[in-house]
Amino acid sequence: xxxxxxxxxxxxxxxxxxxxxxxxxxxxxxxxxxxxxxxxxxxxxxxxxxxxxxxxxxxxxxxxxxxxxxxxxxxxxxxxxxxxxxxxxxxxxxxxxxxxxxxxxxxxxxxxxxxxxxxxxxxxxxxxxxxxxxxxxxxxxxxxxxxxxxxxxxxxxxxxxxxxxxxxxxxxxxxxxxxxxxxxxxxxxxxxxxxxxxxxxxxxxxxxxxxxxxxxxxxxxxxxxxxxxxxxxxxxxxxxxxxxxxxxxxxxxxxxxxxxxxxxxxxxxxxxxxxxxxxxxxxxxxxxxxxxxxxxxxxxxxxxxxxxxxxxxxxxxxxxxxxxxxxxxxxxxxxxxxxxxxxxxxxxxxxxxxxxxxxxxxxxxxxxxxxxxxxx
Numbered sequence: 517x518x519x520x521x522x523x524x525x526x527x528x529x530x531x532x533x534x535x536x537x538x539x540x541x542x543x544x545x546x547x548x549x550x551x552x553x554x555x556x557x558x559x560x561x562x563x564x565x566x567x568x569x570x571x572x573x574x575x576x577x578x579x580x581x582x583x584x585x586x587x588x589x590x591x592x593x594x595x596x597x598x599x600x601x602x603x604x605x606x607x608x609x610x611x612x613x614x615x616x617x618x619x620x621x622x623x624x625x626x627x628x629x630x631x632x633x634x635x636x637x638x639x640x641x642x643x644x645x646x647x648x649x650x651x652x653x654x655x656x657x658x659x660x661x662x663x664x665x666x667x668x669x670x671x672x673x674x675x676x677x678x679x680x681x682x683x684x685x686x687x688x689x690x691x692x693x694x695x696x697x698x699x700x701x702x703x704x705x706x707x708x709x710x711x712x713x714x715x716x717x718x719x720x721x722x723x724x725x726x727x728x729x730x731x732x733x734x735x736x737x738x739x740x741x742x743x744x745x746x747x748x749x750x751x752x753x754x755x756x757x758x759x760x761x762x763x764x765x766x767x768x769x770x771x772x773x774x775x776x777x778x779x780x781x782x783x784x785x786x787x788x789x790x791x792x793x794x795x796x797x798x799x800x801x802x803x804x805x806x807x808x809x810x811x812x813x814x815x816x817x818x819x820x821x822x823x824x825x826x827x828x829x830x831x832x833x834x835x836x837x838x839x840x841x842x843x844x845x846x847x848x849x850x851x852x853x854x855x856x857x858x859x860x861x862x863x864x865x866x867x868x869x870x871x872x873x874x875x876x877x878x879x880x881x882x883x884x885x886x887x888x889x890x891x892x
Contacts (some may be wrong), residue, residue: 517722519597524885527844543817545570545572546571547569547661547712548573549566550566550569551564551565551566551707552567552702552705556588556696557651557700558588558652558692559588559654566582567580567582567702567709568582569709571713574790576715577605577709577714578604578605579604580602582601582697583599583600583601584599586599587689588652588689588693590774594777597618597619598612599697600612600614600717601640601697601698603698603702603703603706603756605710606710606729607702607703607704607707607710609641609643609880612698620632620633620687621687624686634686636684636691636694639682639683639684639695640699641693642682645682646679647691650692650806652689655688655689670847676795685822688834706736707729707736707865711733711736711737712735714733714737716743719738719748720734723751724754726761728762731759731762735765743774744772744776749770752769752770753785758891763792764796767796767878771800771804771806775806775807778806779808782797783812783815783816786798791825792858794823795828795831798828798832799831801816802831802839810843813836813840813843814846816835817840817845817850820833820853821849821852822834826860833850833863833864834868846871847868847877849866850867851864854880854881856867858891860889865881865888865892
């Protein structure tokens with residue numbers, strides 16, 4: 517997101533998996549410890565643990581760490597190794613570290629090889645791993661020599677069939693355990709904490725960042741703080757004009773921002789936006805419980821001749837029919853559409869048929885009806 521963060525990533529995080537990334541930087545970063553409750557699908561009860569937030573000199577979280585255990589071993593016969601996990605400030609898993617001299621084990625005390633550690637990193641970095649949909653019982657259940665199912669506490673040859681690229685053979689339970697630590701409940705907690713730690717200026721930067729995850733973090737935090745002032749509204753509008761994919765959360769935020777802010781944003785998106793922004797603005801105005809003045813709607817109708825698609829035109833007319841019927845200004849603006857391409861002209865005709873028209877307007881509508889009576 518911020519150039520400093522990218523520089524930090526390349527200079528500090530990427531080097532070797534095993535070296536501490538904080539050597540020589542203690543004076544530039546500070547660590548804040550948060551007591552958190554994590555739900556892990558392999559644990560019967562919520563886990564109380566410490567999430568470490570590392571902030572830069574501006575108080576902005578740069579990443580997070582948490583110490584976890586390598587394996588959930590129900591029979592207490594596994595070698596359980598402490599593992600430190602690392603995330604960036606949007607909850608995206610980065611890497612893992614073991615304490616010096618520690619090794620991970622596979623089935624029957626077989627040690628991890630170098631390629632197993634590399635594969636584990638790849639597995640944990642895949643947030644769409646098959647482990648996402650796997651239950652711990654499927655990991656622990658194995659077929660015996662007679663074809664029956666039994667429980668294997670260290671997860672050797674499981675009954676669950678996984679592609680070789682998706683697991684470390686003989687260490688499916690370790691992969692399952694660590695994957696859910698890295699990609700589970702903690703991700704939402706990290707996002708929420710990043711929002712809480714960000715200053716108001718940093719939240720504006722989040723809104724405008726190319727990474728839309730920051731946009732979602734910012735809006736959640738703004739709603740939590742009930743911050744709906746002009747700088748945040750303007751930044752949200754600016755973002756949505758460039759990025760249509762965030763229209764839904766943006767409108768969720770704008771609907772709570774007060775009537776004036778909502779109307780300002782909707783008008784700007786309708787007037788300045790592309791097709792998707794216009795449609796979103798119209799649909800929201802049609803459905804909202806906010807007070808939408810008729811004069812405001814009259815002004816929007818002035819743009820009807822500039823719309824570039826049937827869909828936009830039809831939705832605008834639906835809005836007018838629903839919340840501003842029989843407006844003389846709207847009727848005046850729609851009448852010229854009778855001379856547009858036929859689909860739009862026909863849509864305008866059916867709109868006008870439901871309005872209170874003057875004699876001249878009635879004559880024009882009747883003439884259109886007579887001309888196209890076989891196509892209406």
